[in-house]
Amino acid sequence: MAFQKANEFVKAVYLETKYFPKEEQFGLTSQLRRAAVSVAANIVEGCGRNGQKELLNFLNIAFGSLRESGYYVELALSLNYLHESGHVKLHTLYQDTSKTLLGLIRSVQKSLSS
Numbered sequence: 001m002a003f004q005k006a007n008e009f010v011k012a013v014y015l016e017t018k019y020f021p022k023e024e025q026f027g028l029t030s031q032l033r034r035a036a037v038s039v040a041a042n043i044v045e046g047c048g049r050n051g052q053k054e055l056l057n058f059l060n061i062a063f064g065s066l067r068e069s070g071y072y073v074e075l076a077l078s079l080n081y082l083h084e085s086g087h088v089k090l091h092t093l094y095q096d097t098s099k100t101l102l103g104l105i106r107s108v109q110k111s112l113s114s
Helices: 002-017 028-047 052-078 084-113
Strands: none
Touching: 002 028, 002 052, 002 084, 028 052, 028 084, 052 084
16 A cells, blocks of 8 residues: 555656756756655565565655655745645645555564564
8 A cells, every 4th residue: 555655646746747847857856756756666675675674674765755755845836836736736645655654664663573
């Protein structure tokens, strides 16, 4: 479920950043896209590793990338690169992904401490 939410977020980021100014192609557009992709990619990589400890490490990296993405979304709004509807969509997906990923992190932490 965490991967599916992260993947939805990535696709929405790509759709919304398509309309950012051309001069931001190698700036905010690229940074936001890379951070969003990193969330999903780290979840996938962590699931492919051996052991819960390694999984947890990659999930924590994914969460850090998600937080970075959240900052970029807010920055894009403040620079008027995002319309309000795009911001609401991304912010909602950000929140959903965050809750799901945190739930998975807590579950893995619990299994490690048992």
